Amino acid sequence: MALYVQKFGGTSVANPERIEAVADKITKFKDQGHDIVVVVSAMSGETNRLIGLAHQISDDPSPREMDVLVSTGEQVTIALLTMALQARGCDARSYTGDQIRILTDSAHTKARIKDIDVSSISEDLKKGRVVVVAGFQGVDELGNTTTLGRGGSDTSAVAVAAALNADECQIYTDVDGVYTTDPRVVEKAQRLSQITFEEMLEMASQGSKVLQIRAVEFAGKYHVPLRVLSSFVDGEGTLITFEGEHKMEQPVISGIAFNRDEAKFTLVGVPDIPGAASRILGPVSAANIEVDMIVQNIAEDKTTDFTFTVHRNDYQRVSKVLNSVSQDLGAQEVRGNSEIAKISIVGVGMRSHAGVASQMFDALASENINIQLISTSEIKVSVVIEEKYLELAVRALHTAFDLDAVEEQV
Incomplete structure (x- = not known):
């Protein structure tokens, strides 16, 4: 029999009725003889309420x-789910991140996992118990409670699976797998039976909300088999695997990711001198703000326009930092725009096919959509556009790359 780490997100445990349904699902796995460790999020909406x-x-x-x-949100869920399992005659025990010692650094609200002590979990599994762990949280070396950032329960689950050498980490959500794009935007979006870690990492980093990027990184680094499944309907979901494990040639584009939560800043008239970029982005980084796309243009008057994007939630903080930086550098002006969106096409097949970027640009041009920024990697092309054109752009690209009628990948 297998050892599964199963993660259930907020919508899966949104109320007592859904917690009961999750307990039924876990009990079925346990009755089949499997060892089960469960990682849960807070009930849907609870973190926002707090x-x-x-x-x-x-x-x-x-x-x-x-x-x-x-962190108290997850503590409520683990207790309720454990009670539900016990009511079904299933021996279970709950643990907070502190109790099983999920050791993190001290970067509050964005902590990173350094180590996990799975001795308590292993002992409980030997006794036939189901172990229920609070996701999203840990403890630093000084004993302070820490959290891993939005979507951190995915990372908790993958880290626990890696530490236990689990046979599979199963991420249960409100969707039945990874799709070519968001089905709420494109009705013809197709579920993928498989996708590579590389592609999933790009999809997650470019805006796909199915999995947290750090969870995908963790799973790829420690070779944790990862599967995305639905809490509400039965099915095989989407297996995230390595490129060499695919049995058929990859399509050129596997999916389209997008992110509405983008903001753009441009420092106009920055002196074109060595170290200018560092003097701009250093203070931004020191404020623990992540920068995404970066574009720098050189003008004839030996000045440059320096543009970069950040998460929209960081807009006000970045504005304050740049107002100070621009004065020190002697920049002419700081321009900000929080009404943009980013769209990315992703696929390992891009490595062996030319003209993918131009096909993307043609599709957007046919809809009269202007591109503000462009960024590329080996398996991804990203563009920034006005937010109001986002859904039109996604639908146009989905059709242009023949994803509307893609058969589920094998």
């Missing part, structure tokens, strides 16, 4: 106290 409470108290709450607050 954040709202914090901002009713303070406009700028302490990151440490925010971690103490929002």
Whole structure:
């Protein structure tokens, strides 16, 4: 029999009825003789409710106290799910991130896992118990509660699976797998039976909300078999695997990812001198703000326009940083735009096919959609456009790359 680590997201445990349904699913696996470790998120909407409470108290709450607050959401879920399992005669025990010692660094609200002590989990599994672990949270070396950022329960699950050398890490969500794009935007989006870690990593980093990027990184690094499944319908979901494990030639494009949560900044008239880019992005990085796309243009007057994108939630913080930086550098102006979106086409087949980028640009041009920024990698092309054209652009690209009628990949 196998050892499975099963992760259930917020919509899967949104209320007592759904928690009962999850308990039924887990019990079936246990009755088949499998060892089961469950990682859960907070009930749907609970984390946002807790954040709202914090901002009713303070406009700028302490990151440490925010971690103490929002981590309680998962604690509620593990207790309720464990009770539901026990009511079914299934021996189970719950653990917070602190109790099983998910050791992280001290970057509150965005902590990274350093180590996991699975001795307690292993002992419980030997006794035939189902172990229920709070996702999204850990503890630093000083004993402070930490959280892993939005979607951190995925990372918790993959890290636990890696530490236990599990046979498979199963991520249960409100969708039945990974699709060519968001079915809510494109009705003809197709479920993929398989996708490579490389492609999934690009899809996650470019805006796909199915899996957290750090979870995919973790799974790829430690060779954890990863599968995305639905909590609500039975099916095989999507297996995330390595490129060499695919039995058939990859299509040119496997999927289209997009992100509405983008903001763009341009420093106009920056002196074209060595170290200017570092002097701009250094303070941004020091504020723990992640930068995405970067474009720099050289003008004839020995100045440059320096443009980059960040998450829209960081817009105000970046504005403050750049106002100071621009004065120090002698830049002419800081321009910000929070009404943009990013679209990316992803596929390992791009390595062996020419003209993919031009096909993308032609499809957007046919819809009279202007491209503001372009970024490429070996298996991805990303563009920034006005947010109001996002859904039109996604549908146009989905059709242009023949994804509307793709057969499920084998």
